[in-house]
Amino acid sequence: MSVPQPLLDVRDLRVEYSTRRGTMHAVDGISFTVEKGQHLGLIGESGCGKTTTGRALLRVLPRNGRVGGGQMFFKERDLVTLSEREMRALRWREISMVPQSSMDTLDPVYRVGDQLREVLTLRGGMNNAEARARSAELFDLVGLASDRLDNYPHEFSGGMRQRAVIAMALALNPDLVIADEPVTALDVIVQHQVLETFRDLQERLGISVIMITHDISVVAETCDEIAVMYAGKIMERAPVRRFFAMPFHPYALGLQNAFPNLARPKETLISIEGYPPDLVEPPKGCRFNTRCPFAIERCFVEEPPLIEVEPGHQAACHRWREVEQLREQAKEAETWQSVA
Amino acid sequence: MAVSSVTTNERAPLLEVRDLVKHFPLRRGMLANLAGDSEAVHAVNGVSFSVRRGGSIGLAGESGCGKSTTAKMLLRLFEPTSGQIIFDGQDIVTLKGADLKAFRRRAQLMFQNPYESFSPRFTIFRSLVEPLLIHGVKDADERTRRVWQALNDVNLQPAESFFQKFPHQLSGGQLQRVVLARSLVLEPEFLAADEPVSMLDVSVRAGILNTMKEQAAQRNLTTVYISHDLSLIQYLCETTAIMYLGQIVEMGPTAGVINEPQHPYTKALISTIPIPEPERKKTTIPIEGGVPSAISLPSGCTFHPRCPFAMDICERKVPPPLDLGQGRTVRCFLYGGKNEADEVGKNAAAA
Numbered sequence: 001m002s003v004p005q006p007l008l009d010v011r012d013l014r015v016e017y018s019t020r021r022g023t024m025h026a027v028d029g030i031s032f033t034v035e036k037g038q039h040l041g042l043i044g045e046s047g048c049g050k051t052t053t054g055r056a057l058l059r060v061l062p063r064n065g066r067v068g069g070g071q072m073f074f075k076e077r078d079l080v081t082l083s084e085r086e087m088r089a090l091r092w093r094e095i096s097m098v099p100q101s102s103m104d105t106l107d108p109v110y111r112v113g114d115q116l117r118e119v120l121t122l123r124g125g126m127n128n129a130e131a132r133a134r135s136a137e138l139f140d141l142v143g144l145a146s147d148r149l150d151n152y153p154h155e156f157s158g159g160m161r162q163r164a165v166i167a168m169a170l171a172l173n174p175d176l177v178i179a180d181e182p183v184t185a186l187d188v189i190v191q192h193q194v195l196e197t198f199r200d201l202q203e204r205l206g207i208s209v210i211m212i213t214h215d216i217s218v219v220a221e222t223c224d225e226i227a228v229m230y231a232g233k234i235m236e237r238a239p240v241r242r243f244f245a246m247p248f249h250p251y252a253l254g255l256q257n258a259f260p261n262l263a264r265p266k267e268t269l270i271s272i273e274g275y276p277p278d279l280v281e282p283p284k285g286c287r288f289n290t291r292c293p294f295a296i297e298r299c300f301v302e303e304p305p306l307i308e309v310e311p312g313h314q315a316a317c318h319r320w321r322e323v324e325q326l327r328e329q330a331k332e333a334e335t336w337q338s339v340a
Numbered sequence: 341m342a343v344s345s346v347t348t349n350e351r352a353p354l355l356e357v358r359d360l361v362k363h364f365p366l367r368r369g370m371l372a373n374l375a376g377d378s379e380a381v382h383a384v385n386g387v388s389f390s391v392r393r394g395g396s397i398g399l400a401g402e403s404g405c406g407k408s409t410t411a412k413m414l415l416r417l418f419e420p421t422s423g424q425i426i427f428d429g430q431d432i433v434t435l436k437g438a439d440l441k442a443f444r445r446r447a448q449l450m451f452q453n454p455y456e457s458f459s460p461r462f463t464i465f466r467s468l469v470e471p472l473l474i475h476g477v478k479d480a481d482e483r484t485r486r487v488w489q490a491l492n493d494v495n496l497q498p499a500e501s502f503f504q505k506f507p508h509q510l511s512g513g514q515l516q517r518v519v520l521a522r523s524l525v526l527e528p529e530f531l532a533a534d535e536p537v538s539m540l541d542v543s544v545r546a547g548i549l550n551t552m553k554e555q556a557a558q559r560n561l562t563t564v565y566i567s568h569d570l571s572l573i574q575y576l577c578e579t580t581a582i583m584y585l586g587q588i589v590e591m592g593p594t595a596g597v598i599n600e601p602q603h604p605y606t607k608a609l610i611s612t613i614p615i616p617e618p619e620r621k622k623t624t625i626p627i628e629g630g631v632p633s634a635i636s637l638p639s640g641c642t643f644h645p646r647c648p649f650a651m652d653i654c655e656r657k658v659p660p661p662l663d664l665g666q667g668r669t670v671r672c673f674l675y676g677g678k679n680e681a682d683e684v685g686k687n688a689a690a691a
């Protein structure tokens with residue numbers, strides 16, 4: 001018998017954009033898996049390649065973008081090699097997406113319910129009666145009253161619109177939902193309601209989610225696994241609890257200093273000064289070397305591979321064996337000032 | 341009763357806001373006007389607070405609760421519908437001409453978006469020197485010295501290397517430091533910062549927050565910080581005010597408000613803020629629905645339609661601000677005030 005495969009198994013994925021300045025390596029050889037029912041938090045600062053990764057999985061990249069290499073096994077089929085027709089059959093039904101700033105993507109001139117029904121009839125082949133019943137069910141699932149199906153988008157609050165878009169993504173019972181910053185524009189109370197919706201989906205339907213966000217608190221509260229991206233690479237990947245208890249990568253150590261915690265206020269927050277490298281001409285060696293206080297000579301010549309640092313936990317840093325010492329040093333503000 | 345600015349009573353508030361109101365009239369058709377229909381967005385509905393010289397207050401609350409509108413009134417960018425803003429003993433609402441210009445030099449506003457704060461065609465030096473020119477700093481060497489000092493103070497070093505740069509040549513974090521430098525270049529006594537870091541990546545936010553904190557302390561600046569992010573206010577402010585639909589529903593020393601919130605809205609708000617600790621079990625206080633429209637405010641306590649503790653009276657009477665001791669106030673009938681409200685009610689009925 002074969003070993004059970006993960007739902008999604010991404011191996012050495014590369015995505016490039018052609019730009020006037022040359023080829024931009026927006027995603028540069030990343031590997032990760034998502035199990036059935038698992039919620040993976042994909043985090044990292046603006047421009048590190050999160051949205052690009054999500055769009056590559058659905059093969060809905062912008063015109064100047066292309067998958068430059070690697071494999072994306074989904075239920076054991078490689079999405080990279082599927083025909084466009086096969087991909088079309090798979091979108092919405094097996095993998096769907098809640099796009100970034102999607103609450104503004106509802107068409108203002110159509111009723112929300114009609115937009116939902118369109119997905120169900122055109123993509124899902126349902127008749128009108130079926131679609132109506134399913135729409136009500138979906139609204140209920142995301143915590144919207146079904147008598148609001150006849151409303152126009154402007155009659156919804158931001159949080160309601162966001163939930164309507166989530167309802168659309170769920171319309172055809174996908175196995176995997178890619179949610180790109182689904183709560184970023186929302187106030188905390190509404191944000192909480194939407195995140196509860198996601199948790200609920202996991203419990204009730206066993207749906208897998210890739211939650212793209214820049215907020216590690218959101219990952220802490222809703223995900224099982226975390227992957228930290230930096231400049232087109234995955235720097236650390238771990239079970240969420242393990243990541244918060246025992247981070248390995250210097251970028252992750254820095255992030256934990258930089259993030260405020262309302263429940264346990266820090267005396268001083270510490271920045272990771274500087275900015276990510278240009279991905280048209282990425283630096284030699286480790287991509288974090290321009291901002292890393294622990295960089296040694298080797299970091300400027302040799303790229304650190306993502307390797308297992310403890311069971312189920314990977315990091316890409318040459319100095320991972322010294323992590324206990326680095327963790328101590330990382331707590332000092334002076335350590336980080338030395339780079340700036 | 342204009343008090344001279346040389347009196348530096350450390351205890352006296354530099355800024356005192358009394359019952360500030362701002363309504364934005366909705367322009368409807370002629371018919372509506374003829375019918376005497378004066379609908380308006382009730383953006384700010386009676387905000388009062390004070391800040392001591394060198395003190396800091398944070399205004400927090402959900403989108404649309406009136407934070408920016410309040411800040412703009414403090415800086416005289418919006419005319420209040422009613423209320424007073426006493427700055428160093430003077431009501432600035434009525435200031436005009438030279439007095440207004442003098443006030444503008446003493447009080448500065450730092451905006452949210454660093455990219456929109458500067459003309460892309462001006463060098464950093466030109467953007468920073470402009471306020472000095474407007475305020476009549478005649479000596480060129482003095483102007484250059486002050487621009488250099490401001491850049492140096494916000495940790496853009498060596499300062500002169502930034503003079504000839506253009507905004508697009510700087511990172512978001514550096515540019516936000518330039519925004520701060522520009523608001524410090526006139527050496528103001530008062531600074532209001534509206535969402536000062538919300539456009540920046542979290543990895544670089546801390547640096548600018550630390551610089552703001554340092555500069556405020558060094559210059560004995562009086563500050564008002566505005567943010568929807570309570571953790572930022574927790575980091576920067578001695579006093580925290582929670583706003584809901586244009587009113588301060590709870591106010592007090594920051595640690596008290598955040599660790600032991602009293603108002604049902606504050607409790608709900610704080611309990612839903614995500615915490616970067618996966619092990620932590622949280623109990624959240626769920627509240628229903630979204631914020632009602634500021635055009636037709638709910639009667640009585642404006643939080644009553646969503647409040648899990650709402651009582652009969654909440655729908656009928658406006659809860660007055662109650663003093664809970666230790667500098668804390670709350671507007672909620674759970675803590676008393678019913679009798680007072682009855683008095684107000686009776687008086688209103690009698691009138």
Ligand SMILES: Nc1ncnc2c1ncn2[C@@H]1O[C@H](COP(=O)(O)OP(=O)(O)OP(=O)(O)O)[C@@H](O)[C@H]1O
Pocket residue numbers: 017018019024026044045046047048049050051052053062064065100214279
């Ligand atoms: N169509 C495009 N053409 C050229 N470059 C692009 C294109 N789309 C994205 N990029 C670049 O690719 C990199 C990764 O972008 P991506 O949108 O994936 O980042 P992200 O991590 O989602 O960021 P954010 O948090 O800001 O949404 C960025 O440097 C971005 O500028």
Ligand SMILES: Nc1ncnc2c1ncn2[C@@H]1O[C@H](COP(=O)(O)OP(=O)(O)OP(=O)(O)O)[C@@H](O)[C@H]1O
Pocket residue numbers: 364381382383401402403404405406407408409410568634
């Ligand atoms: N110039 C204006 N004309 C009409 N209404 C306005 C104007 N400015 C603000 N408002 C309204 O006043 C209310 C308060 O807005 P304000 O911008 O002060 O909120 P805020 O607390 O700063 O919100 P955010 O967190 O979204 O910035 C809102 O209902 C807003 O739509």
Ligand code: SF4
Pocket residue numbers: 249250251286287288289292293294295296299304316317318319
């Ligand atoms: S490999 Fe070197 S530069 Fe990269 S994170 Fe590790 S120590 Fe820092």
Ligand code: SF4
Pocket residue numbers: 603604605641642643644645647648649650651654659671672673674
């Ligand atoms: S006054 Fe009444 S409705 Fe308002 S917060 Fe207090 S209990 Fe709730």
Ligand SMILES: [Mg+2]
Pocket residue numbers: 050051052100180
């Ligand atoms: Mg993105």
Ligand SMILES: [Mg+2]
Pocket residue numbers: 407408409534
């Ligand atoms: Mg605002």
